[in-house]
Amino acid sequence: RSKVDKLVEQQAKLNDTLRDKEQQVSKDLEEIEQVFRRISQLQDKLNALHEQLQSVHVYDEHIAQTEQLLITLNSQVQQAAEESKLLVAQTTAHYQAKQNQLPSDIAQEFTALELLAERVQVTMETKEKDFKRAKTVRTEYVDGVDEVQRWLLQAEVQVQERSLTPTQMKELLQRINHEITAIYERFTLVKTNGQLIIENCRNSEEKTLVQTTIDQLAASLAQVRGWLDEKKQAVGDSLDAWTRFMNLYQIVMSWASEKRNFIDQTIELRTLPEARNKLNDYVTAVKSIKPIVKHLSEMDKENWLGKQESQIAGFERDQKSHSKHKLEERQMELRAK
Missing domain, CATH: 1.10.287 (Helix Hairpins)
Structure with a gap:
């Protein structure tokens, strides 16, 4: 009987041990499943953010809206990346505390998750750089068009001025001729930026507007340059005429003074x-x-x-x-x- 009791007792202990092991295995499996579920959630989140980033059109004409969208996405990307790092760190620490090695399948998934988070962050940085470049292109284009148009308006008024003496007009033409070199450089930048907008924007009306603006500026600059050439010739002739006039004037006034003294x-x-x-x-x-x-x-x-x-x-x-x-x-x- 003592042997039977002993066997029963051993059987009971074995059953308890098996139950404990079963519970531990179930608990471990649940923990692993939770980790996998969390990894899957983060992967889905990162993939969704990556798709959103790829769909952002940096050359969209609504600059403020695009900028705000990128700020929001950047915040979400950073949050997802931090959550991924935290999951890896906490899980690794948990297994180390139990003096257990991190399961290989979890380790592989963590590696994939970290690579995905890094890829999304790189995409985020690239998109921000592209947007910054596109914003600069649009800003420089608008500022350049305004500057060239203001100069053209001022130059057209000045070139058509008829109250100036030939000497004053010559000085004015020299100044305008000096300015037009810088304006042509500015216009070259306008054309370059305008071409980038035409190539990258998706709005056909904006493409047409940008091209029309560039063509009009080119025609106006050519017209002013033509006026300058005409005025240079006219001023040259006027200066010659003015010189002849002043020479004759001096002769006449000298004669008049001489004869005035004579008759007096x-x-x-x-x-x-x-x-x-x-x-x-x-x-x-x-x-x-x-x-x-x-x-x-x-x-x-x-x-x-x-x-x-x-x-x-x-x-x-x-x-x-x-x-x-x-x-x-x-x-x-x-x-x-």
């Missing part, structure tokens, strides 16, 4: 020969008016005469009348003697 001289004639000599001087002075009139005519052709011509012409008439009157008076005085 007091006439003192004592003999008839002196009177004749003085008369010859006045006749010569009157004859000298002829080339001056020719100069005035040339000045008038240059269209620079204005008030000077009227003043000088009036002076000529006064001189002729004054000279003739004074000579007649002196001749009468001499005859009376």
Whole structure:
């Protein structure tokens, strides 16, 4: 009987041990299944985020919305990556605490999860860089178009200005010609950025608008450059005309000053020969008016005469009348003697 009791007791202990083992195995299996479920959830989350990232169009015209979407996705990607790291760390620590090795199938899944999280993070970084580049392209394009259009408007007004002297216009043209080099460089950047927008955006209307804007700017710049060339030629001719006018003006004014002094001289004639000599001087002075009139005519052709011509012409008439009157008076005085 003692042997039977002993066997029964051993059987009971064995049953208890088996039950404990069964419970432990069930618990271990449940833990493993929980880990796998959590891995699967994180993989699904990361894959979904990856798909969302790939669907983001960085050249979309709604920049603010795209930027906000990327901020939200980045937060979700970082959270999923942290959750993945935490799961790996906690699970590894759990098995180490029990002095057990991490199951190989879990280790393989963890490796795959870490690689997936890394891939999604790289995609996130790439998408952010692409968006930053696209945003810069759009911003530089808009700013460039505004700058070129403002310059064109200002240049068109200045080039058509008609109140400037040739010298002032020459200085203006030199400044505009200097500016247009920088504007063409800016326009080149506008074309480059515009082409990137056309190639990458999905809105056909925007593609057409960008291309039309570039074509219009190119035509306007070519027109201003044509105006500059025409104005340069016109200013060159005007400066030549102005130089000729000023030379003639100096001749006329010098003559007028000389003759003014001449007719203002007091006439003192004592003999008839002196009177004749003085008369010859006045006749010569009157004859000298002829080339001056020719100069005035040339000045008038240059269209620079204005008030000077009227003043000088009036002076000529006064001189002729004054000279003739004074000579007649002196001749009468001499005859009376």
